[in-house]
Amino acid sequence: xxxxxxxxxxxxxxxxxxxxxxxxxxxxxxxxxxxxxxxxxxxxxxxxxxxxxxxxxxxxxxxxxxxxxxxxxxxxxxxxxxxxxxxxxxxxxxxxxxxxxxxxxxxxxxxxxxxxxxxxxxxxxxxxxxxxxxxxxxxxxxxxxxxxxxxxxxxxxxxxxxxxxxxxxxxxxxxxxxxxxxxxxxxxxxxxxxxxxxxxxxxxxxxxxxxxxxxxxxxxxxxxxxxxxxxxxxxxxxxxxxxxxxxxxxxxxxxxxxxxxxxxxxxxxxxxxxxxxxxxxxxxxxxxxxxxxxxxxxxxxxxxxxxxxxxxxxxxxxxxxxxxxxxxxxxxxxxxxxxxxxxxxxxxxxxx
Amino acid sequence: xxxxxxxxxxxxxxxxxxxxxxxxxxxxxxxxxxxxxxxxxxxxxxxxxxxxxxxxxxxxxxxxxxxxxxxxxxxxxxxxxxxxxxxxxxxxxxxxxxxxxxxxxxxxxxxxxxxxxxxxxxxxxxxxxxxxxxxxxxxxxxxxxxxxxxxxxxxxxxxxxxxxxxxxxxxxxxxxxxxxxxxxxxxxxxxxxxxxxxxxxxxxxxxxxxxxxxxxxxxxxxxxxxxxxxxxxxxxxxxxxxxxxxxxxxxxxxxxxxxxxxxxxxxxxxxxxxxxxxxxxxxxxxxxxxxxxxxxxxxxxxxxxxxxxxxxxxxxxxxxxxxxxxxxxxxxxxxxxxxxxxxxxxxxxxxxxxxxxxxxxxxxxxxxxxxxxxxxxxxxxxxxxxxxxxxxxxxxxxxxxxxxxxxxxxxxxxxxxxxxxxxxxxxxxxxxxxxxxxxxxxxxxxxxxxxxxxxxxxxxxxxxxxxxxxxxxxxxxxxxxxxxxxxxxxxxxxxxxxxxxxxxxxxxxxxxxxxxxxxxxxxxxxxxxxx
Numbered sequence: 001x002x003x004x005x006x007x008x009x010x011x012x013x014x015x016x017x018x019x020x021x022x023x024x025x026x027x028x029x030x031x032x033x034x035x036x037x038x039x040x041x042x043x044x045x046x047x048x049x050x051x052x053x054x055x056x057x058x059x060x061x062x063x064x065x066x067x068x069x070x071x072x073x074x075x076x077x078x079x080x081x082x083x084x085x086x087x088x089x090x091x092x093x094x095x096x097x098x099x100x101x102x103x104x105x106x107x108x109x110x111x112x113x114x115x116x117x118x119x120x121x122x123x124x125x126x127x128x129x130x131x132x133x134x135x136x137x138x139x140x141x142x143x144x145x146x147x148x149x150x151x152x153x154x155x156x157x158x159x160x161x162x163x164x165x166x167x168x169x170x171x172x173x174x175x176x177x178x179x180x181x182x183x184x185x186x187x188x189x190x191x192x193x194x195x196x197x198x199x200x201x202x203x204x205x206x207x208x209x210x211x212x213x214x215x216x217x218x219x220x221x222x223x224x225x226x227x228x229x230x231x232x233x234x235x236x237x238x239x240x241x242x243x244x245x246x247x248x249x250x251x252x253x254x255x256x257x258x259x260x261x262x263x264x265x266x267x268x269x270x271x272x273x274x275x276x277x278x279x280x281x282x283x284x285x286x287x288x289x290x291x292x293x294x295x296x297x298x299x300x301x302x303x304x305x306x307x308x309x310x311x312x313x314x315x316x317x318x319x320x321x322x323x324x325x326x327x328x329x330x331x332x333x334x335x336x337x338x339x340x341x342x343x344x345x346x347x348x349x350x351x352x
Numbered sequence: 353x354x355x356x357x358x359x360x361x362x363x364x365x366x367x368x369x370x371x372x373x374x375x376x377x378x379x380x381x382x383x384x385x386x387x388x389x390x391x392x393x394x395x396x397x398x399x400x401x402x403x404x405x406x407x408x409x410x411x412x413x414x415x416x417x418x419x420x421x422x423x424x425x426x427x428x429x430x431x432x433x434x435x436x437x438x439x440x441x442x443x444x445x446x447x448x449x450x451x452x453x454x455x456x457x458x459x460x461x462x463x464x465x466x467x468x469x470x471x472x473x474x475x476x477x478x479x480x481x482x483x484x485x486x487x488x489x490x491x492x493x494x495x496x497x498x499x500x501x502x503x504x505x506x507x508x509x510x511x512x513x514x515x516x517x518x519x520x521x522x523x524x525x526x527x528x529x530x531x532x533x534x535x536x537x538x539x540x541x542x543x544x545x546x547x548x549x550x551x552x553x554x555x556x557x558x559x560x561x562x563x564x565x566x567x568x569x570x571x572x573x574x575x576x577x578x579x580x581x582x583x584x585x586x587x588x589x590x591x592x593x594x595x596x597x598x599x600x601x602x603x604x605x606x607x608x609x610x611x612x613x614x615x616x617x618x619x620x621x622x623x624x625x626x627x628x629x630x631x632x633x634x635x636x637x638x639x640x641x642x643x644x645x646x647x648x649x650x651x652x653x654x655x656x657x658x659x660x661x662x663x664x665x666x667x668x669x670x671x672x673x674x675x676x677x678x679x680x681x682x683x684x685x686x687x688x689x690x691x692x693x694x695x696x697x698x699x700x701x702x703x704x705x706x707x708x709x710x711x712x713x714x715x716x717x718x719x720x721x722x723x724x725x726x727x728x729x730x731x732x733x734x735x736x737x738x739x740x741x742x743x744x745x746x747x748x749x750x751x752x753x754x755x756x757x758x759x760x761x762x763x764x765x766x767x768x769x770x771x772x773x774x775x776x777x778x779x780x781x782x783x784x785x786x787x788x789x790x791x792x793x794x795x796x797x798x799x800x801x802x803x804x805x806x807x808x809x810x811x812x813x814x815x816x817x818x819x820x821x822x823x824x825x826x827x828x829x830x831x832x833x834x835x836x837x838x839x840x841x842x843x844x845x846x847x848x849x850x851x852x853x854x855x856x857x858x859x860x861x862x863x864x865x866x867x868x869x870x871x872x873x874x875x876x877x878x879x880x881x882x883x
Contacts, residue, residue: 047756048763053394055402056759057777058479060799065477097394098567099551108566164598172602179608180599185385185590188570299594301569309391309568312754 027331031324035087038323039080039316047314053096070096083320092324093317095310102321105306110325111196112182113295113302116222117287123226124233125280129269131230132237136245137264147234154231159224163297166220178216180299187213221298225291229283236279240272247271274341281337285330379610382587384863384880387594387603388613391568397550398529399473402480404775404872405591407526409571411873412589414529414556417447417466418520422869422876425688425779428520432461432530432557436520442513442825449504453580455532455557463506468533470498470508472545480527483778487514487522517690517827521780526873531555559584559878568593585881604629604858610882611859611866616728620676623858631858633676634868637686638775638853639784640678640733642722644846646808648768650720655712657846659705661698663741664850668700673732678851683838684788686852688870690827691781691834697842705744717745722769723758724750734771762806773853774803779871781834785818789841807846814840 050067058066071079086093092102135147170176178184182198187210191202199218202211244250245268253263288303295304303322310318379385392403398410419431430436434450453461474484474494488511489497497509510519522528532555539549546555554562559581560573573589592609594600600612601619605626615623615631623629644651644660651657666680683693709715724734731752738748748769753761762770776783791804791811798805817837824830841847855868855875865879 045757046760047754048760051759051763052756055479056763057402057482059482059485060797060801062477062479062481099395099548105567164602167599167602172606179603179606180594181592185383185592186380296595297599299592299596299599301566301593305568305595312756314756 023335027335030331031327034323034327035084035320036080038320039083042314042316042319043076045311045314047312049096049314049316052313052315083317087324092321095318096315097310097313097318102317105318106303106321106325107196109301109303109306111193111198112300113288113304115197115199116218116225116294116300116302117284117291119218119222120225120287121229121280121284123222124229124283127226128230128233129237129276132234133241133264133269135234135238136241139242144238147238151231151235154227158293159228159291160293160297162227163221163224163294166224167297170220176216177220178213180297182214182217182300183210184213184217221294221300225287225294229287232283233276233279237272237276240275241268244268244272277340278337281333285333288329288333289326378607380588381882382585384586384589384611384877384882385592385609386590386611386613387592387600387609389595390571390591390593391595393565393567393571395551396554396562396565397478397547398469398526398531398556399476399545400478400480400547400551401526402478402777407871407873408875409562409573409591410526410529410556411558412876412878413554413558413560413562413573413576414526414531415558416524416526416528417530418523418528420521420524420779422867422874425870426690428517428524432466433523438516442516443510445508445510445516445519446501447506447508449506450580451504453557454578455535455555456561456576456578457532457535457555458578459532459534461530461557463500463502463504465533466530467498467500467506468536469529469531471495472531472536473527474498476545476547480525480777483522483525483527487511487519512823513825514822515824515827515830517830518780518782518822522778525778529556532557560589581878584878586877589877589880601858604860607860610863611857613857615856615858617673617675617677619858620856628861629858630861630863631856632866632868633854633856635679635687635870636775636853636855637688637779637871638773639681639684639686639849640773640851640853641771642737642848642850643762643767643770643772643803643807644848645765645767645769645806646810646846647765648720650714650718651768651846653712653714654844655708656714657844657848659708659712659744660741660746661848662701662705662708663744663746664698664737664848665700665740666696666698666850669733669736670851673736674729674851677729677854677856679854680850681852682849683842684784684847684849685781685834685838686776686784689776689779689781689784691831691838693835693838693842695842700740702740702743709744709746715745717747719747719749720768721749721751722771723761723767724752724771725755725758726752727755730771737771763801765806765808770806775853776871781831782818782822785821785834785837788845788847789837790815790818803847809846 049070050063050072054062054066067073071082083093094101095105098105131147131150135144138144167179171179190210191198191205191207194201198214199211202214250263250268253267292304292308294300295302307319307322310322388405390405393406394403395401396406396409398414401407401410415431417431417433419429421427430450432449433447435448437446439446447466449461449463449466455461470484471494473481474489475491477491498506500506531550535555536546536550539546539553541548552565557579559576559579561576563572563574565571570593571591575584575587594603597614597616597619600614601623603609604612620631624631644657646652670678670680680696681687682696682698685692687694709717722734724730734750738750741748758770758772761767774787787802788804789811790802791809792815793799794805794808794810804811814837817833821830821833821837824833857868859866862883864881864883867874867876867879869875
């Protein structure tokens with residue numbers, strides 16, 4: 001993966017065009033490497049993709065025909081080359097299993113994951129940042145310990161178990177939220193999925209009953225994902241804030257008589273926000289990869305479920321396409337956080 | 353000052369915002385909602401589909417030429433066909449189609465549709481095509497061999513005089529569903545027989561029509577107003593893809609669904625005490641067995657294969673580990689089939705096994721691997737067997753893998769022992785005899801790879817016996833031949849056949865009339881009502 005590596009050196013200012021070319025080249029190489037590694041992994045996995053298509057009962061003749069149809073009779077490197085050529089023309093091939101174009105499949109499942117992950121990372125941020133700040137300010141005191149324990153549970157509790165527990169409490173016992181799935185069947189045909197983000201679709205079409213139903217379906221899995229990203233975000237916030245609160249400008253501000261809340265929430269947090277952006281972006285990318293277990297427990301028809309199923313059936317085109325999408329998301333978010341970093345941190349801006 | 357009450361209040365507020373009391377969701381009175389893991393569906397085209405879920409969907413939305421009573425499988429009757437006659441030489445069947453009936457589209461059902469459906473399946477040559485092509489049909493000859501002779505009659509000419517029961521049972525399989533020729537041809541592209549459309553489309557005449565299938569999400573069925581039988585009480589039947597049994601249980605207890613289809617032992621135990629739920633089951637044709645590869649120096653000794661049959665604690669596994677989901681069964685034909693042999697001579701007997709191993713020159717046992725699919729069920733079964741084998745000195749090393757991996761290895765004959773399930777493809781005994789007791793070509797690249805071949809078990813004599821049984825016209829005699837075949841097989845084969853599957857489902861108390869048939873295609877919700 002392309003990391004958000006920072007060169008701390010004092011390199012000469014390069015012409016902008018050259019930088020852009022370098023950036024594009026590195027991104028392209030990243031994707032090429034990603035594709036090649038995934039392709040190889042897919043080919044060494046001891047699963048016969050033909051069997052996934054024809055099943056265990058097909059005659060040898062049917063088997064042989066499909067083997068050739070999938071291009072498996074050609075040398076490995078040639079298969080990869082053919083695949084690359086197609087990808088360049090925007091053709092990701094068809095899924096062996098669904099026989100539909102991969103892009104269609106991914107466009108169909110990705111919004112579900114996008115909606116869930118976005119909701120989750122927003123929750124994780126609005127909870128994680130204040131908690132991290134609190135822990136840093138009250139370092140070593142009870143509040144710090146409490147935040148640490150909350151974070152520890154988020155780190156170590158199996159998501160599968162937490163998800164089921166959440167369903168049992170909030171859905172089965174209390175009836176506060178709706179159960180697994182994205183939407184009740186009764187609302188299923190009320191809205192036309194235009195963006196695929198059901199909350200957005202229902203709101204835009206003014207279907208408020210459906211909106212409430214969708215919201216009560218998403219709130220639990222999103223809270224769960226939010227909790228996990230909160231655990232990470234609050235821990236990182238705490239360490240960034242401790243770092244800032246020990247800086248000279250904080251001491252100077254205290255001497256000047258700047259109110260304490262202002263020092264914490266304005267001065268220190270603004271500086272801590274710079275590395276935090278990267279942390280949040282990475283956390284978001286992690287959620288966007290489709291959290292397989294959450295999607296399984298909550299019967300959430302997203303990318304995680306799609307990829308798991310494709311991998312188990314050695315559906316190579318689907319796995320490659322899905323990996324590429326994740327790669328694009330990852331690299332894209334990384335670039336975005338780099339950009340924000342530059343915008344927020346005057347020191348980086350001066351160097352650039 | 354930092355006020356923690358602020359964010360606490362915010363969290364509580366955000367929860368109460370959605371906690372406005374939601375009405376206890378009851379499913380609509382005219383809709384049946386089921387939770388099932390439906391990720392095995394890859395096509396809804398009867399000429400291609402071959403999986404449990406798709407088989408059940410097709411069974412409720414298409415009509416086959418021939419049917420049988422799910423409660424009494426030997427009672428065969430026509431579905432689309434009204435009657436049939438066998439020619440003098442036994443090679444040709446003449447079918448008459450019921451008149452005055454129509455497809456969901458409104459198009460009339462004629463012999464042309466039946467002929468088109470069968471020839472289409474043969475020419476497309478997808479996975480289930482062998483059920484038809486085993487009678488000598490090829491893409492080149494099928495147009496002459498299956499021929500329309502009148503608006504409501506057609507002939508079906510085979511290469512040999514096969515047992516009529518075999519042919520008729522094969523015509524009850526999903527692949528013999530009659531599709532709406534006119535409708536399918538309207539969607540044909542470049543001579544693909546409408547395949548790309550019918551994969552997700554619908555062209556049948558059953559009690560329900562298929563409205564929509566979204567892979568790994570949902571299948572929606574709707575009552576077919578043109579169905580010729582009794583109109584179903586349910587206007588809509590919905591399958592929701594819920595892969596996790598624990599999740600299904602919660603949904604069912606909340607009455608968000610009417611039926612939960614995937615239940616583990618924990619769920620069954622927990623639900624059986626709930627007065628609002630009913631647990632029902634039915635024997636299915638699927639068989640749990642171990643295949644011992646004869647390429648392995650130890651496993652190829654006949655005494656070793658027999659010893660292993662005495663090293664499984666059948667009763668205990670069926671009563672505890674797989675309680676309610678299997679019944680002990682040790683012959684290759686499942687209960688409910690013509691000629692099924694129901695004697696179970698083997699039980700756990702470590703002493704006897706040790707004697708046999710000593711006879712084979714292995715008094716201290718040996719080490720061998722077993723490819724084990726990583727599902728909870730197969731893994732726990734394998735571990736139980738590992739324990740009892742160890743008592744006689746056989747060290748079983750389990751190699752876990754997912755379904756695709758274990759199957760790939762198995763079909764390449766590179767396993768030692770394979771543990772798994774085998775489900776029949778159609779309701780005739782030949783379906784299992786064909787795979788457990790026939791191996792016409794034991795070379796490394798045969799035309800077909802039956803289970804006997806996969807375990808490198810070379811059996812020319814038994815193959816000949818199985819071949820003779822498909823040509824026996826007298827049903828009683830034929831049943832006897834299969835009983836003999838199974839007795840011999842049970843004694844000498846490198847297959848340790850252990851259990852037959854029981855399908856279990858749980859439904860709300862107000863749901864009645866779901867029929868659990870011997871195969872998934874026979875599961876029917878046409879008669880389901882809700883109180």
